[in-house]
Amino acid sequence: MHIGGIDWQTLTQRQWHPVQLEHNLHRLKLAAPLAPPVNLLHIWMFWGRPAQSANEALWLQGIILAHAGMLLFFGLLALAAWWLDRRPQRLRLRQACITVGILGTLGFAALISSVDQLVTSNITPLLVGCTLVALVFLHRPLAALLLFATTLGLFIWAIGQTQSDPALLLSNRVNGLSICAIAMALAWSQWHHFVKIQSQQQRLETQQALLEQQNARLSYLAEHDPLSGLLNRRAFGEIVTHELLRAERNQQPLCLLMLDLDHFKQINDQYGHPLGDRVIRQTAALLASLVRASDSLARIGGEEFVLLLPDCDLQQGRQVAELLRQNVEQQLRRVDGLELALTVSIGLVAIAAGQACSYERLYAASDRALYQAKHSGRNRVAGVPLN
Template sequence: MSQPFSQRLRQLYRLTPPLARSVASENLKRLTWLALIGVPFGLLHILAFSLNLQGTRAEFDGWRHGIIATHAVVALLLACIGLLAWYARRRTEPAPLLYCEALGTGAAGVLLAFGLTITFFDQQVTSSITPFLMGCVAAALILLLRPLAAATLYVGAFVAFELAMELAQPDPQMRLSNQMGGLTICGIGILLSLILWSGNLRNLRQRQHLRRQRKELEEKNRQLEYLAGHDPLTGLFNRRQFDQLVKQELARCDRQPMPVSLLMIDLDHFKFINDRYGHPLGDEVIRHTANLLRKHTRSTDSVARLGGEEFLLLLPDSAVPQAMAIAEKLRKLLEETPLPMKDGLLYLTASFGIATLESGVSGTYERLYATADQALYRAKASGRNRVEVMDAAPCGTLE
């Protein structure tokens, strides 16, 4: 279903800040190229008319000098506009929108004035108004002008053109023909500017839409990558990601011998907590424990949620004494940091099982995991809220 005309008209005038910034950026780029092409073009004309290669008669010297002066002034103005546009593009902070729009409108005015002035001087040797046509078309093609600004410029150019013809064209018939031609040219300029503004605006909106979609897709991909490797309840590594980290660490230990320990943690009496207080509080207990483990472990350690109330810690470059010290610190921290509830405080404890591979001793992740599980079982069987350690050096195979 097509949009109402009034809505389409509002879209031509109303620009969102990002869209206005895109229009300004596009105009600055076009102004830079306009200066790079227009200035040499003007200098070539100045050179050609200065050398007087066609040997024009002396009575046409006023026409020739007028053309040279016009090209010189326009080349200078385009050079200044191009430098200002180039500077605005190189700024670390975006140039003000009003500044960018003023540059674009000023450049369009220069092109219109250029075509008008050349046509004014050309009336001394010809009745052609082609330069005015070229200036009007160039302003519409090169620059993105707001419809109101374009209409104002072209109406002003038409009024100036009518006055110029009154002064420069003595023949009444030719003057009337040129004036009607000027009216047609300005009408074409407004229409062409409006069509190109609308088309470019539509393209810029589509680009913005595509950029937004691409950013949303990238964000969703990042979220999916995060979810693929993290536990959604706690934000800790999940079992899949943790397994990869352990295998990488064991491979590194094979290349550069150093001890490594795996710490398995199981909250005591967690089923009782769920049964008595409900699963929402059970989730709070899991998050509370995860936050303590995350905040009070080393930056080189990796923490994961194994599932339910069980957690895993990978402790690189940690032999038995270091692993025992870390586990005991975490055990006391959990015991001494109760979880606030509506009816008071909930005190928690956990059992810890440690499996260690000493420096230079090779072992598999499966063996390390099974040994930590055995140590945890021993801690549970020995009364809970304690730390047990076992050597994971292979004495057989568990794979």
């Protein structure tokens, strides 16, 4: 609902309460220690001042007692705010401290303004107190309405105890109403600005989170094959180049396996590409479940996969290749209820410990080994050391 350009549903929502609480406690921690020196100054200025009348004597006594009470009150409040600032888990105590601080400030403002009526019609303390509370602290609109309405009621009653002139009494009550109304408007304006800033901040954080998710997604897509979820050709090439240098430096062997599903084109031609895609995904999942965390598995196009085995010699590489071949033959015999009898041919190439080699040379050798496996009858492993 909008009234006067203000979205009251937004302004009264409680979602900003934690931020509001933190803001108010921080302001209280800063403001409360400033009050005791001011109270001491007032006590010093009024202490020992000779009274010219009974009303003035009562006024001096009331002012000194009020400021002495405020001195003690704000001193304890400053200590409490400092203590609670270090204990964020004390939510109820934090809220209680802020509430007591606000009510105490307004109560003292109404009290001193009423005491002043013994010698003057001035109600400046009420104006100062209401303005400070409206500007320093954040109040939800309904809370601000209740707070300043209560302050006005207290002031109207208290001033009736000290102001005997009917005209001045009416004038000051009307002025008190104006002060509380202005303070309430200031509090609403403060809250509206606070909600606007917090909403903008929340939108920025949401947009930032979405941007980070999109960047992560784009980074993933840049390095992974979208169908199988495995590394793509470019990312795999970078990993192999790095691993070749590391293997040479650490004097470790390394194997590269190139895998190709046998007669895959016939599956696409006979059953369609959707089934072919499911075959690719299931093959990728099976292969990924059989390799080590230190190995790198990629799909480099169509039905071709490559597997890098760091710290693995020719004999170990052949064992891994046979394990993969057997699992494909056994576990991918049926796909989606269809008897496909999938098999895989694997070309294996190994480099000896400390042997220098480029990715292009290693890739070409594994491709030749795969060609040999295909032309030797398929569903087999062909592997040789790199010369």
